[in-house]
Amino acid sequence: MSHDDDIHSPSGRVREPEMKRTGCGFRYAEDELSAGVDFSAAAKLLKNDESGITIREATPEDATAVAELVNSAYRGESSRAGWTTEADVLGGQRTDTNMVREFMESSFFRLAFDGDTLVGTMQIEALDETRAELGMLAVMPLRQGKGIGGRLVRDAEQFAMDTLNRPVLQVRVLEHREELISYYKRCGFQPTGETGPFPDSPRFGVPKVEGLRFTVLRKHLGQV
Numbered sequence: 001m002s003h004d005d006d007i008h009s010p011s012g013r014v015r016e017p018e019m020k021r022t023g024c025g026f027r028y029a030e031d032e033l034s035a036g037v038d039f040s041a042a043a044k045l046l047k048n049d050e051s052g053i054t055i056r057e058a059t060p061e062d063a064t065a066v067a068e069l070v071n072s073a074y075r076g077e078s079s080r081a082g083w084t085t086e087a088d089v090l091g092g093q094r095t096d097t098n099m100v101r102e103f104m105e106s107s108f109f110r111l112a113f114d115g116d117t118l119v120g121t122m123q124i125e126a127l128d129e130t131r132a133e134l135g136m137l138a139v140m141p142l143r144q145g146k147g148i149g150g151r152l153v154r155d156a157e158q159f160a161m162d163t164l165n166r167p168v169l170q171v172r173v174l175e176h177r178e179e180l181i182s183y184y185k186r187c188g189f190q191p192t193g194e195t196g197p198f199p200d201s202p203r204f205g206v207p208k209v210e211g212l213r214f215t216v217l218r219k220h221l222g223q224v
């Protein structure tokens with residue numbers, strides 16, 4: 001297909017380019033970016049997401065809503081409506097209001113909203129001088145698979161670089177959750193081979209299988 005075909009609709013009007021799904025959300029190919037296409041609509045979509053999602057930093061007043069969304073996305077029957085769940089490996093709670101408030105003192109929570117509705121959460125914590133960790137990444141089960149998670153991951157990367165000045169972002173994922181490990185790989189995270197134990201406390205959940213362990217993946221965002 002020539003660029004002329006690509007840019008102009010049969011009516012002669014400049015047509016918006018189609019978004020391409022290339023993993024972890026939407027991206028444009030390099031050749032499209034240099035093809036002279038009118039990208040104003042696309043730029044708007046990329047800034048404010050294809051689904052009108054906005055992201056803001058959480059306040060302590062958000063803690064209960066954050067805990068409810070995280071629990072519903074990770075565990076229990078509600079989480080099975082999403083495409084990935086840990087309901088088969090862990091029971092009990094993933095978090096609670098007090099834990100979220102406690103974590104808010106030493107880390108940042110950023111929240112995705114559709115209008116007034118909370119649809120996604122994440123926690124970002126500076127670990128040392130170069131690394132930040134992304135955790136509690138959760139999207140409302142019925143809203144998953146539509147790019148909100150990818151949007152949050154990209155926001156986390158930007159926040160780690162621009163606000164925390166940490167050029168490495170890491171995630172810890174339960175080894176059992178292969179589909180989730182694949183997801184993070186598509187988002188550009190690389191397995192490090194490092195592992196760690198699942199905390200032995202009902203505050204974080206009750207294991208349904210033996211020997212639960214986290215595996216660590218990292219993404220380099222800039223010069224270390």
Ligand SMILES: CC(C)(COP(=O)(O)OP(=O)(O)OC[C@H]1O[C@@H](n2cnc3c(N)ncnc32)[C@H](O)[C@@H]1OP(=O)(O)O)[C@@H](O)C(=O)NCCC(=O)NCCS
Nearest residue numbers: 023024025073074083137138139144145146147148149150
């Ligand atoms: C992980 C999570 C945050 C992703 O959010 P999301 O809004 O679904 O993410 P996106 O829509 O941006 O991307 C979903 C991807 O999974 C893919 N997907 C959809 N259904 C799938 C399925 N049944 N199996 C595997 N992959 C699937 C989509 O095609 C998309 O792929 P892409 O990365 O190539 O674009 C969300 O699923 C969630 O809240 N899970 C439960 C909580 C959790 O486990 N959090 C992570 C802990 S480390």
